[in-house]
Structure formats: structure tokens, C-alpha cells
Amino acid sequence: MTGALGDGLPIRHVLPGLLGALAAGGTAVLTAPPGTGKTTVVPLALAEAGMRVLVAEPRRLAVRAAARRMGVSYTIRGERHTGANPMVEVVTTGVLLQRLQRDQELAGVDAVMLDECHERHLDADTALAFLLDVRDTLRPDLRVLATSATADAERWARLLGGPVVAASGVTHPVETVWAPPPRPVAPPHGLRVDPALLAHVAAVVRRALGERDGDVLCFLPGVGEIARVAGLLAGAGVDVLQVHGRAPAHVQDAVLAPGTARRVVLATSVAESSLTVPGVRVVVDSGLAREPRTDHARGLGSLTTVRVSKAAAGQRAGRAGREAPGAVYRCWTEAEHERLAEHPRPEIALADLTGFALQVACWGDPDASGLALLDPPPPAALAAAVRTLGELGALEPGPGPGRGKVTGRGRRMALAGVHPRLARALLDGGPRAAEVVALLSEQLPRDAGDDLVEVWRAARRGGTGFAARWRQETRRLRNTSAAPAPTRPAEPRQPGRPAEPAGAAASSPEGSDEEVAGLVVALAFPERVARRRGGGYLMASGTRAELADGSRLRSAEWLAIAVADRPTGSASARVRQAVPIDEETARRAHPVTVEDEVEWRVPPGGRRGDVTARTVERLGAIELSATPLTDADVRPAVLHGLRTEDVLTWTRQARELRDRLAFCHRALGDPWPPVDDLVALADRWLEPELSRARRRADLERIDVAQALLRLVPWSARLDQVAPERVEVPSGSRVRVDYSGEQPVLAVKLQEVFGLRETPRIAGVPVLVHLLSPAGRPVAVTADLASFWREGYRAVRAELRGRYPRHPWPEDPLTAPPTRRTNPRTRP
Template identity: 80%
Template sequence: MRHDSLPIRHVLAELLAVLDGHGSAVLTAPPGTGKTTVVPLALAEAGMRVLVAEPRRLAVRAAAQRMGVSYSIRGERHVGANPMVEVVTTGVLLQRLQRDQELAGVDAVMLDECHERHLDADTALAFLLDVRDTLRPDLRLLATSATADAEPWSRLIGGPVVAATGATHPVETVWAPPARPVAPPHGLRVDPALLSHVASVVRRALAERDGDVLCFLPGVGEIAKVAGMLDGVEVLQVHGQAPAHVQDAVLAPGSARRVVLATSVAESSLTVPGVRVVVDSGLAREPRTDHARGLGSLTTVRVSKASAGQRAGRAGREAAGTVYRCWSAADHERLADHARPEIALADLTGFALQAACWGTPDASGLALLDPPPPAAMSAAARTLEALGALDGASRVDGASRVDGASRVDGASRVTDRGRRMALAGVHPRLARALLDLGPRAAEVVALLSEQLPRDAGDDLVAVWRAARRGGTGFAARWRQEAGRLRRTAAQAHDATPPAPHTEHIPHGRTPDDEVAGLAVALAFPERVARRRGGGYLMASGTQAQLPEGSKLHTAPWLAIAIADRPTGSASARIRQAVEIDEETARLAHPTTTEHEITWHVPPGGRHGDVLARTVERLGAIELSATPLKDADVREAILYGLRTEPDVLTWTKQARELRDRLAFCHRAVGAPWPSMDALIDLADQWLEPELSRARRRADLERIDVAAALKRLIPWSERLEQAAPERIEVPSGSHVRVDYSGDQPVLAVKLQELFGLQETPEISGVPVLVHLLSPAGRPVAVTADLASFWRDGYRSVRAELRGRYPKHPWPEDPLTAPPTRRTKERRP
């Protein structure tokens, strides 16, 4: 292949010199300059064996075919004419590094499109930097980026930036927003009106410009919908699920004009011949992980400015081109500059296992542009411990460098089982099922290791049987991956000790349902679910719902393979599942048996009661419960008293006594106790009733008034400190109300004639409520002397007319107090 016509030729000499002098470099080059295919061959011509890592399988095959070199992707290897260069996915590179840290026979590694910030690429670079620092100082490292923001990479990799500019073809931007507002994306939902608009923009581009059209859409479903709106033109659909023959057709020049509908896989590392026009929907898909529930999903987001620039560049790879952006220039200014790196968004279980196998379980020893989020790493560690990949040792503060072992303070963190899981080439969850069940699980694991067709139903066994029938691109890929996993399982299964909770799994011939159920349950033990009400309760505690009309809705137990939680929904949505039985659930997820003694309020109820039982649980799922006799229920009783004060029968007598005691505490203080925290004093006043209480009814029968008397200090007399009644001048003994902040004496005005000073209790003046002969309040005072002097005259004038038979003397201080009317004259 000749490279003297491509812009990259101007920096090849500089790049080789930098690599010779520093051992590492960052190469920035715009799309179409030849960095992906020219640079590896130039390094090979300089005598180096080169390993090129690409983020996507599609890019691996395309680059290898253009260079005529070997390539390796998961489950497929091709030997090319040039033995000096091999192209691999970053996932394959990670597997090689775990097997052979020295990368024997490799002189240089080129990580292409590092600006995309895929997790595997970030991890591979961190491992390579570790290898270079400790084992292979001669290993040359080259990171390439299509964006100019390379300084962070330069600092990380320890090498200068080599910038290739060259002549680039101009790309005209046409702003083509919808005429009417469309709904923003929500979860996986894209407004159909936007898709209709994108299709109309494609038709407009075909009419206004020459050349093939490359249209970017967020996902497979949107590609299919837009394809259905385009007639009279050849349409190719490019995505991660596209069969090899479609990928080959896209990479070959077409005989007629074409429209290529693609996801983000076509943003970089890929030249589609003949493309002069790009139509960009402005949308992409990003992972989202609910670490608390162990659920992951994809969500539709606006592209970043950097991604939009990458997409536009596809139109200018071979000649001047045009990009039609389905949004306005004003909206473009509001886009984020860069997409968030995958390490900040994704499930980190696989990354955590790779890091643990490398010798740094918390990833603190890895050179990463962005550290992994602590919550995501903690969730990943818990998952790996449950899968038997980590030994559950105490959390770490540091780790050894590359030395063939994973050590922290002398203790191994990753198990032998975990190492085999890491080398299986699938997610650790799926590797667990493969190791436990052996080759018979290969087909199910292969099914779950690929993105299922968008029309796949929720019954995973039915999807499996459809794949066996073949006839689709997915089925062909599935069969190839199943073969690879079958070989991997056969090599690893015999050498892997069974997990303690799976040693009783039968290993003979079993029906599809049993194999699928076991595999899914072992891979996702926290998603084992039991039917409850109209849905299912997972072992994780998350509620889940099947789609309407699902044939699985009668299953008492499910092993849920794929589930997500729609934005704003409290329940998970079951995408694919298998019916299982309780025995399978128990094999996959450890059960616990514990004594449960609580104060339990039933759902929707207002009143609780003591619940004492022995409960067997599978995670959050209750399997069985039996009453627990002779249990110590004291703490439950106390909790009930704290949360439901009305559980005690507070008679009027009890309330009045409590109020009197509270007054004594306010007025006198010690040794009178406070009534604000009666439950804290339960040992003093509720014994022995508390020791005998077993349930709510026992509490309701307690004589609270009698019990409260136990709080009266032995050295005090309640009648002296807070008398129940006070004798007034008329001779009546009137009850005092202590329920307020100040004691209240409600008495008929005439019974206080002659009383000059306000009565006091424990030094506190009472608040006198003066009543009419009918018992209605006519005045309130805390100063009787002032009332007789200033207020009595107006009250007397009013009451004389209303109650003429009662005495209303002009001088109340000299009049005799009375409870009666005037004496009748003979």
C-alpha cells in the first residue's frame, strides 16, 4: 500500500523519531489522513512488529482488509499477507495482556481512536503503561486521536504530541432542524416525528447533493424505522449486529447510489467509500447503571460537539462534502464539548475483575485519565465476591505492580476461579455460569453475550430456539460464539472447582429450560425473582414487571437475564427471562435463616404488633416463616411504644396524672422526672408489666395511671407539689388543669369573693378562668388583685342583667363568697 499521497506522510519521519527517542507518542490527525492504515505499515517497514487495537470489530476488519494484514476479534482470526502487523479489538488485547504481560514478539502497540474513551481502551493503555514501566521498557506505545485535545494523553503516556494536519476536504454545514418542536429523547424512546424528519432530510440530501449519504441514528430500532421510510434507493444498515456480508458491502464501493444508516460505530476508524453527505440526527446511546439495583440500560442522549465534528468529518474523507444537522446552530452551541468517558457511566464489574487480576483490585495503581467512581467500584466488588471471583478480603489502599500475582498486604484478592472468569472473554457474570455448568451452558452464554435482536421476545428459551433454527445474521454470529465458548468451557470446566453453592447442580442431559434457567440464575443471582401480586420481586429487593401479554406471567419463579428501569419508574422492566423453580433459585442464590423480632405494621395498616418468627430468605424474597416462641420481644415492645404512643390506654385519670408530673418537673425540677421521654424511663414505671408483655393487647391492658405513680420520687408528695384540687373561699375544692404551660383554675367568679391574691402552686401563679353562674368563661387573669380593681366593674354590669338572681356586690373583696343565688326575702 502506498502512503505518499496521504497527509499523514508529512509526519511519519517525526513520529518514528519521537518513538525512538521517547518510546511513546500521541498522534493527532483529522479523519481521512491515513493514521489508521498508513502508520502501522510505516512502523512495520521500520522493522517493528505492530499490534493495532481498535475499539470496534467492524473497524478491525476494515483496517485489516485495507492493509492486507492479520486480524483477531472475539471468536475469529484471519491471517494476512503481512506478518508484521495484526489488528485486534481492545477486548482481545486485554485478554492477551492477562495471558502474556510481556507481549512477547510485539515491538509496538498502537491504540487507535483513544479519544472515544471506551473502557477497554482506557484499561488496555493503563496496563500497557504498567508493562512498559516494569517489564518492557523497550515497548513502544502510540495513542492516536482524531481530535486535537491531546495534552492529557501526552501527560499520561509520557510522550510528545505529533500533529498531522495536511490537506483536508471542506465540509459544508447545513442546519436542518424540524419545522415544529419534537419531544426530547426519553430513555430509549425517540419521537417518531424526529425520525420522520431525519428521513425527509435524507431525501433532501439525495436531491441536493451528489454521492452516497451516511446517516447517523442512535440505535438499531431507529435505523430500521428510517429505512422503512426510504424508497427507490439502496439502503445499508450498519450497527454492531450487522452481519459480516453487510459490513463488507459498506466498505466496498457501490455501483449505485447508496444510503448508509449507521449508529456511532461509523464515527471513526472507518471510511465508507463514496460518502459525500452526512445526515446527523444528533442523537447517540450511552450506558446508564443503577448500582443500587444492579440494573443497567442504555439511554438516548444528545451528541457532544466533538462527536458531531467526528460525524461531519465522514463527509470529507475523500472529497468536499456536506453535513446536514437535524438541529439548529443555536442548539449546537448548547451541546457538551465532549461525551462523558465510559468509565464514568458503565457497569464496572468486568473492569474491576481485570484490575484485580492485574494486581490492583481498587484500580488505584492504574494510570487512568479518569478514576473509576467509588460507588461503581464498590458495587462491582460486591458482585465479584458473590460470583466467587474475589475472596472478599478487606478493602485495600494499595496493590502490587505487575508481578504475576494480585496481592494486597500479602493477601490474594482474586481467586483462581476469578482468573479463569477473566480469561473467558465474556462478562464475569456469564463466565460464572460457563464455569459452573461447563460446555452445556455455552449456547445460553453466547446468547447473552451479544445484543439480542430488537424483535426478541421476553422468553429467552424461545429466543434460543429461534437462534438454533438459523437464517439470520444474529444466528450466525451466535453459533460462532457458542462454538468458541464451548471450547473455552471444555478447557476450563474440569480444572475449576465447583462453587460451594453449585456443587449439587446435575450435570447430565437436561431440557433447554433447565439449562437456560440455571445459566441465567447463576449469572444474575440477584435477579432471581418470585411472583408477588401482579409482578415479581427480585432477590435484590427490586420490583419487576413483565410486558403485557407475556407467556411467562404464570411462572412462580423467574431467572431474569435482561432488565432495565425506565426513567422515573420504581419497578424494573423485564426484557428477557426464563421460568425456573425454587430449587434452581436456591442453587443460584444463598439463603439465610434468621430470627426476626420486630414491631410490624402491615402494609396499609395503622396499628402494629409484635412479630416474632424464624424467617428463611433468598435475598429480599421470603421463602418461609414460623412463629418464634419464648423470644425476647422487649426491644420490639419498646419500639412500638416509641412509634405508637396511643398503644397504651391513656384514660382521663392517666392523662391528668401525667400532666401533674410534667408540671412538677417544670416548676420544681429534680428529682421530678421529665415526661418528654417516658419510654426512656420505661424501666422505672412500666415494670413488671413490660416484662410480661408479649403483644399489643398486653400493652393496651396496662393501668397507665397506676404505673405512672411509680415515677413520683419517694421523698416527695404529689399533693403538695401539684394538688389535684384547690380549696377556694366558697369552700369548694376545684380541680386544677395542668395540661398547659401554666396550671389553670376554672371557677365561678362568685366563689372567689374576698380572695385578694392569686393562688400559687409550687411558686407558680395559677391562671384563673372566671366563670359565669352558667359555667361560661367571662374573664381570664393571673392577677386577681388587678382584676378586682380594674376589670370587675364591667363584668359585674354585664352579669347583673343576665343573672339577676345572683349576688353582684359593688365591693367583691368584702362580700361573702357563695355558690348559690340570693336568699329569698319572706
């Protein structure tokens, strides 16, 4: 069997060693570059050795392609095909997880092969961890084989505890052609790819068609980019095929079958590995891919465009050499290539972990601490996922030893084969919920508008590949929701009875399309229930959401948002699909809280806050109603206002008094209090005014200067320690400025004639600003004696001619101080 399929493929040379390793230890890691036959030859070789083999692939396209090539059965979500060879079955990793949850022993399976582990899909990492747990506890005879198209297998080998079996290198040489754009292009930003780059990719495809023979496989990051490049290739004289996760089966079949005319296959990363596209001799690589990103704070997920890793670029290039020598045209420079990351980031580090958290909870290890994972889940992402599952009723809530254990309801959700949020809506949304959940469990068509009800009606009308898949998924989901609750399978780690279902909503009665769709979406995404506010909407999560210009949904007061993302750099979410709902539906989906709210509140768009005391009814962050609260304790709110805003009326007298108190604390310390945080001392100086204050106006009326006097220690007199004014030799009482680190006495020079020593306040020398007759500083000193000896003569020489009517004696220490000018001399 393997002879015909594996003739000429390098993998056949390592089969004896691989079979020996599995027979001896039960686990192994197989590394084999693209085109060596690992996906199709190895399972048949294991079957020939008498084993029933389950092959897990990361993508449905790869499952169908591998099964057809081997002539074996395959199972993907909602579809099963029986092949001629009963010893091998190909499934997606998601299907494998479902089987493990139903039957941990995998009865009737002798070996499981996890293909393309290097891609680091979350389902594959989870399935491998479960399989290793099964080997340790239930099935030590179960063989587990992980395969990788890259050579970085040592970490896998340590995880599995088996050897690395390496197949030989690339079957055919692939020439690298560096083909960067002639002019710089903008780097990718979120989902946006510079149209100039896509135009260049199309030009490189045309160039490759002219320079090389064979079909061309072109890698692009997403469906939109594929459609754009396909349009640019119109008239090229070749068949253009578009391959992605949403491509209909007949397109996938056409790609995987030899063509009668020359072809250009435009594909996302689904074509990187696991299948051979016949006839391809050239690869054109845009160098871009899409990765998931999750905003756990806002409960929003999105995709972002990133540079491929070196490993992924190598995988893509290998497509050109599977059948014959080929070439890869890379749309970047060799220098840029050297700066690429070595490997892609694992999905467990990037994705929403709600489904993962439910899987491990059903497995009996809610925090995944006992599972053999190559990379642990990020704690914050896992915590967010656990919170979500608790809100959905899938996990036991509250403190105690049972917290985090899966409920019976959670087990039904896990076996639905959709995201836990959609499973919750399937169980609680009523008889027609399966139709709406089926819409949301697949990527919607590119031309789908933002009105989900219209998308639903278009699917019911049929006539498209999406409509056919929708009908098939609807049937599967109806069967799933009608199935009885499963019994709890044996749990290696935490045996016990299932918890009672929790958190289920009442079944929805039949209603209009809008009512059914609105309830289902609201149940699945309660934090995305949104109410109109301003020019957009406020979601229950607290995030603002925006509809596209011209959307027919703009008149709705309430929305249940099914699909939303947050563009890179934007604080608002962008609504992709939604359903108008009423407030009653919103209340059914999301818990409503009623609480007394006393706070210092600044109104939207305002700058001056005030105390608000009211009883508020809220749906998450959405305020539903508010009534005044007359007998509330507003003191904390008043103190918050004092701390965050300049509410008190600070007269000149109050500011100067504060400065004097601050000086006393700096100079003398206790018992003089610090006044840098007067709010912290409010109990000492603002009573009884603070107790009577109910609003901002009450605070603004406080006599701050009078209140500050309460901070003067009872054993001291402020005027003695830090006098407001100091008498100088002329008899004037001059105000002291305490606002700086040192007291300042600003006085006209003639008024301090005869003052030999610098005045001191609380032992601190005063900084004397000596002023001209016009009141301008002519000297600053903290040592008057030194000034009279060294500085006065120069000041006298400069100013006596400018101010002749003022006395400028040669000896200022014996001259009488004066506030007056010299008398005029009569002629």
C-alpha cells in the first residue's frame, strides 16, 4: 500500500526507524520537510503494521486533501466521509478534542498522529497534552506521533519523551528570487495592507508567469487581499483560483486536482503545509500573514497583519519544490529576511482562551497546571477566560474547593463544537437558535452587511456555498442541542459527579427573525449589548462602538453586537454585524444591578465636578435609570472633589496663611503640621464646614483662611513664630513673603539704614530684597553686614545720580533710616 504512494519520497527511508521507535517507547517526533510524504505515507505505514490510526490535521482543507490522497475516511465538523481503507481516519484537531472529551481512552484507536505541530495551533497543543495525559493514566499502549515540517523538534521530543526521527531534505531544489517593491510601501497596520504592495504582488505573479513554467501559488494574508489581487490578474490568460478557509468545496477540489490550463492559486496560510497543489513550480510570497489578537479588557478579538516568520517563509517556499525544481519570489529584500522572527508565536499566547479553558476544565485540570503544554497559557488571558465561563454558567462560581469545576451545563457546551459563548446561546436561545448560531460559527461572506438578520435571510434563500454550509451546520447544531446531557467520563485527575446546570436562561418562545436573532446574539455576547449614546453606542463592557456610515442600524436604540473588532490604535470598537433589540432583551441577556451611587462626578464634556447622590440601575456600563438619593453619606465624594479639583476659594489671605504654616513646619517641625496634603488633614481644619457640605457650592463658600487657623498648635502663636509683617528701622511694617523655601523681606534700601544684622524668623535668616526708590530690586542678600561692607558702595554709585532726591550717605550704618525723599532746595 505505501509502496505505490511513497515511491520516490524520502520518508520511506525512515519508516523502519519510526516504527521501531513507536514500538519501543510509544512516542516519537518526526521531522520532514515539505514534499517528503509524511502526511500521507506514514499513516498508511502504521496501518500496514496493524494499527488503527487517527490523523489530526489543523485545517479542514488539509483533512479532505490528505484523506482523498490516501483513500481513507475523514471527519470534519458537520461532515463525515467513509473511505476504502478502514484502518486510517483523518480528522481536524477540533474533532479529535471532541472525541477525547467523549471517550478519553479512544477505544479502537492504536495510534494518533498530530500533523504539522510546528504551526502551534491551540487545538493541536491541547490535543497533544490530553493524549499524553491519557498515555500516563489510561492507555500506556497508545502510540502518539507528532510531525513537524521544521527541524526545531527537541522541545517536542522532551515533551513527548520520545526520540526525533528526521527525514531527508527537500525533494527538489527551490531557487529564491528577491523581488521587493520598487518604492517603499507602508507597513501593515491592523487589517490594512498597502494597495501598492498588492499591486506589486500581482506584478510579480505576472513576472513569474513570464519567466517560469508551471502553476503559480501566491500567498496573501487574507480573503480581501486575495480578491484584490485576483482582480488585478484579470486578463492574464490563466485560471485564477482563490483558496482560503471559506472557499467552497468545489474550489478546494479544483485546487487539489491537476489542471488542464495554467493556473494561479491565490491562498492564505492554509496552503503552507499538509497538502500538495499539483502543478505548482513557482511560489510568490507577499511575506504577510494574519494572527489573532485579543483585547481581554474589552472582550474583543481581532486579526492583525504581521510579517511571516522565517520558518513560515520556508514552508511556503517548499510548495514550489514538491514535484520538481521550482522558484520562490519573495516580495521583500534579503536584508529584511534576516530580521524576521525565527518562528511564529504560538496561538496559546495570542488567542481568546475561553474555549481552551472549558476544554481543560472538562478534562479535570481547570488551571491547566498538570498538562504537558509546550507553552503555558498567559495567566491574564486564562483568568479572563475563566471569568467568562463563570458568567456563562459553565464553571462553578464562588469561593471554595468546587470553584472552577465544570458544571453539567458546561459539559454540554463543550460538546457543541462551537465557542462556549455560542454554545450558551444554542442552549438558551430557543428552538431557532441553531440557525443563528450556525451563522456565527463560520466566517460570514465578505459582502455581508452589518445587519445580521439580512444575512440570515439571505442564507435561508440559498443559492450560495455559504448557504449550503449554513444549512449543514444548522442541522448539526439542532442535533447537538437536542441530545441528552452527557454523563461525565472518567477523569484521570479530578473524579466526581457533574455539577448541576447553572445560569441557564428560560427558553425563548417563537418570535420574529429580529427577536430570535437579537436574543441569541445577546445571550452569546452579553457584554456587547449596546445602547445608543451620542453618535455611537456604548456597550455593556464600557467600550464605545461605532457603526459604518450609512448603516441601516443607526436608528436602533439598542443593539446586540455579534461581530466587532477594535482597529489598531482606536479606542472604539467597529461593529461588523449586529441586530436591533429592545431593552427587555438586553435585560434578559445581561444581569442588571441596582446600587446607591455617591460620587464626585464630572459631566461628559465638562470640567467642573460636583457631588451626585442617586440610586442607579445599570446594565454593565450602561445606565438605565437614576433617582436622587437624599440621605446618603457624601463625605467620601466631597473629599474626592477636594483632592481632584481646585474647589476651595483661595483668597490672598488664605494663600499667605498656608505659606506661613508651611514655613513653620519646615523650620520647627512638630507640632506644626505639614500642609502639602491638606485633604489628608481635612478632619483637623475643615470641620464643621465639611460635615455640612453637600455640594460644590458649599465648599466654595468656606472661609479658607479662617479654617486654616485651626492648624495652629494650641501651644503656639502664629504671629510670634511667623509674623505676617516685620518692622524695619524706618518704622514701616513690611509684609514677609513665605511662599519660597526662605522668608523674603522686600524693602526699600533707605528704610534699613542702620540695620546691621539680617532679621531672623524662627531662627531662619530672612532673604532681604533691597529695592530702589522705584521699587525695583537692586540687591538680594541674606547677610546685611556683608552687603554694607562690600555691596553698598557700588549700588550707591549707580543710583545716586538716578535718584538725587533720595539720601545716599557714605556710611549707611550711621545714617537715619527714612521713607521720605530729601527736601527740595529753594533757589
